Amino acid sequence: MSSEVPESDAGAPEGALPQVTPERVLAGISLAVPVVALLWVSSYAKLTPALGGMPFFYWYQIAWIPVSALFTGTAYLLLNRDEQRRRAARGGEPR
C-alpha cells in the first residue's frame, strides 16, 4: 500500500504544482492510518477493558468505524483543495 495518493497524471500539463504536495501526502497518511490500525490485530485482541459489558475487542473495532470516516473525510477535503489548486494553476483549462 503506497502512502501517496497516486494521481500520476504525468502526461497532462500540471501548471506549477508538483506531483507530491503536502495535501496529497497528508491525505495518503489519513487513508493509511485506519487500514494499519485495523490490520494490527494483536493490538486489540483482548477482553479488557470492557465498556458497558462489551469486551475491548468489540467496542474498539466498532469505535474505529466513525473514526475511520473522519480520516477518510479529511482525505476528501485535502484532495479537493489540491484539485482546486491544480485547476487554478492550469488557468481553468482542463486540457
Place this chain on the structure above:
Amino acid sequence: MRSGVNVPALVVFVLFFALVTVLGFLAARWRKADNALHLDEWGLGGRSFGTWITWFLLGGDLYTAYTFIAVPAAVYGAGAAGFFAVPYTIIAYPLVFLFLPRLWSVARVHGYVTPADFVRGRYGSRALSAAVALTGILATMPYIALQLVGIQAVLDTLGIGGGTSGNWFMKDLPLFLAFAVLAAYTYSSGLRAPALIAFVKDALVYIVIIVAVIYIPMRLGGYGHIFDAAAAKFDAVNPATHKPVGSMVSGPDAQWAYATLALGSSLALFMYPHTVTGVLAAKSRNTVRRNMAILPAYSLMLGLLALLGFMAIAAGVGKGVKGYNAQLAVPQLFDNLFPSWFTGVAFAAIGIGALVPAAIMSIAAANLFTRNIYKDFLRPDATPEQETRIAKIASLLVKVGALVFVLGMDKQLAINLQLLGGLWILQTFVSIVGGLFTRWFHRWALLAGWAAGMVYGTWKAYGIASPATKHFGGNSAAIPGIGEIGYIGFTAFVLNLIVAVALTLVLRAVKAPEGADETSPADYGAEAGDRALEDAPVPAAAH
C-alpha cells in the same frame, strides 16, 4: 420455532412488499431520460445519481440480506472470527478511495459500462476483458442465489414457504412470487428500480437495527449478560475436536486469518460487478469520493448487527438443537423477542434487503454479458438499442438461473460458491486496479496471473473440509512460506501479482506485442463539467 403462521408479521411484511413493488414499476418514470433505449439508461440509471442517491444505492447494494443473516450467523457460530466483517468494511473505504474515482473518470470519458470494458480499452485485449467479465458473472450468480436464501430464511420463520408440508410448487410459491415481481420491475425500470427501493430498504434496516440493539439487550438483561452467555458457549469444548467451539477474541494463531480475511475481502468488495455498477452510475467523480467518507455509516450498522449473533446466543436461540442452522439465528431471534408487528417490519427489511442487491447484481451481470461477451464476440455491430434489449433479457435469465440454483441444489453449495466468488473476483484486482495506475503490466502476464490465482485458490478451497461439507468448507489455509493460517483468496491474490510481475518482465524483455491503449493519462482525472468530458463521444457510441 412457533407453529403456524405469524399473521400480524405476515401482514406487515406483505404491505411493505407491495409498497416496493409499486415503487419498482414507478421507477421507470423517475428522472426519465430522453433515450431510454440506451444501455447507459437501463444499466446505469443514466449516470445521473447524486451524492445521496448513490449513498442509498451503494448501501443497499453492499449490505445485502445475506449480510444481515450471515454476519451475525458467523458470530453466533464462532465468536470473534465472525467479527472480521467489521474491520473489512472499515478498511474497504480508505483503500477504494484511492482508485474508484479514477475508474469513474476513465469510464465516463470512454463510456465504459463494466469493469471489463475498461480492461479491454486499456490493454486492447478481448481475452483479458472476457476473463474479467466471466469471473464477474461467475462470482455474481451464487451471490444472487444467496439473496434468495435470505428471503427463504425469512419466509420459513414467518411460517410460509419452505418446511416439509405440501408439494414443492406450493412450498416455494411465495419465493416464486417475490422473484417474478423483482424480475418484472428490473426488466422495465433497470437500475432506477433498485435505486428508488433502496430508500425504503435502508430506512427500514436502520430502524430495525437501532431498535434491536437497544430493545433486545433490555429484554436479555444487558450487554454484560449477553457477552457472559456467549463466553460460556464458546468456552465449551467440542467433544469431537477437543477444541473450544469458538472464542471471544482472536487468539494468536487466528490473527493472520482475521487480518488477511479483512484485507482480501475489502480489496474484493469493489471488484464485484454490482458495486462497480453502483459507482459508475454516480454523476460525478466527487460524488464517488464523497461517498467513501459517508458510506461508513452503513459499517456502523453492520458492527451493531454482528452483535445480534451474541444476542441470539444469550436468548437461547437454537440451544440444544443438534445441527442447528445458524442462518436462522437472527430471524428467529427477532421472531422470539419482538412484538409480532415489528417482526414483520424486521423481516420486510431483510426481504427488501434481498431485492435491491439481487436487482443490481442481475443488471451488472447482464451488462457484462452484453458488453463483453455478446458485443465483443458475437455481434460487434450491435446498436445501443440491441444492447439494451439483450441486457434486459440477460437479466431475466440470470435471475431464473439463480432461482433454479436455490431450489434445485443444496443451499450449502450456494454458500460455498459465494465464498469462492469472493476469492475469484479478487483475482481481477491486478488487471483492473493495476491498469488504473500504470500500463506497465503486460496483458498476457495479467491473464496468466489471473489464471494462476483462480486455479490455486479453487484448488486450495476444494481441499478444505468442514463438519457440514467435504469440500469448500472454509476460506483459510496455511500460507506457503509463512506457515501462518491466512485467507486463501489473499494468498491467491499475492501469487497472481507475483506471476503478473515476473511474466511482465519476461514479456517486456522479449518485446511481446503490448496491445493498443485507447485511454490517455488525463482521462483518469476527468471530472463532470470538464472540457474532456464535453468533448467525449456520447457514451455508448464510443465503441
